[in-house]
Amino acid sequence: MIKLYGVKPSNYYGLVKAILLEKGLEFEEVPQMPSQEEDYLIKSPMGKMPAIEVDGTFLSESMAIALWANRVQPEPPLLPADPMEAAKVLELSCHIKLDVELVARRCLPEAFFSQPVSDEVKQSTEADLEKGMKAVARLFKGDPYAAGSDFTLADLYTFYTFSLSSGIIQTVFGKDLLDGYPQIAEVMARLAERPSIAQVEAEKAT
Ligand SMILES: N[C@@H](CCC(=O)N[C@@H](CS)C(=O)NCC(=O)O)C(=O)O
Incomplete structure (x- = not known):
């Protein structure tokens, strides 16, 4: 097991x-x-x-x-059978993870643990996030899933990255990270209904 x-x-x-x-x-x-x-x-x-x-x-x-x-x-499958389509899913997942999640995470200590981060860190977070969000938006399909017609690994990175990152950005900057990115917000709402994700979220409280 x-x-x-x-x-x-x-x-x-x-x-x-x-x-x-x-x-x-x-x-x-x-x-x-x-x-x-x-x-x-x-x-x-x-x-x-x-x-x-x-x-x-x-x-x-x-x-x-x-x-x-x-x-x-x-x-x-979490990846398409076609090698290039599979690589594109991984490319999107990497940008979500490295250029959004890891950037927003710099401000996690202030958002969740009342440990203030410096203005310098906040400025670099905002600047790098803007770049990262634009990069993700270039690759993000959202019709109806992150990478296109099928549910893939990119949807899992989408859900678990944006749920954390949006919370951090809202708390520290008072901004909606997905403002201007309705296609990502729509996919997030769709993914929240998916049985695997709904079960994980429901069991967080147990
Ligand atoms: N790159 C890792 C990241 C895992 C990660 O950041 N985990 C966090 C919790 S969500 C952690 O353990 N943080 C504690 C630490 O950074 O020491 C992955 O993709 O699994």
């Missing part, structure tokens, strides 16, 4: 849990906070959550876990 390490409020934990649910893979949730203890670093080398354990092998990084899950359980 797969073990999923992490805690339910984490967006990346939610993303990986949704993947396991999408794939119908059985798993056990093992509560684990991020940690720099050796015991956890062997599971997740940066001490971040989530990580999974499969037959004694540990695997971290949501993208690596997603690609593994897609190989062991091909249905339903």
Whole structure:
């Protein structure tokens, strides 16, 4: 049985849990906070959550876990069969993750932990986010899913990135990150209804 390490409020934990649910893979949730203890670093080398354990092998990084899950359980596919279409889904996922999520995350300490971040960090966050959002919008299809007609890995990165990032930006800057990006907001609303995602969100409170 797969073990999923992490805690339910984490967006990346939610993303990986949704993947396991999408794939119908059985798993056990093992509560684990991020940690720099050796015991956890062997599971997740940066001490971040989530990580999974499969037959004694540990695997971290949501993208690596997603690609593994897609190989062991091909249905339903998280990537199109066509190599270039699959690469385009990964390209969009990377921009969402690296140029939106990781940028917004710079202000997470102020948004969620009352630890003020400097004006310099706020300025660079706003400038880099503007660039990142424009990059994502160039690739984002939204008809009806992030990368086009089918649900893919890019939808999972969309949901779990924008739910966290929008909260951070609203709290720290009093702005709606998706203002001017209605196609992303529409996909977010659609994804919230998807059974795997709805289950992850409902179980956050348990
Ligand atoms: N690149 C990682 C990011 C995972 C991540 O940032 N996890 C957060 C929780 S949502 C974490 O463990 N943060 C603690 C830390 O940075 O030490 C992935 O895609 O899985």
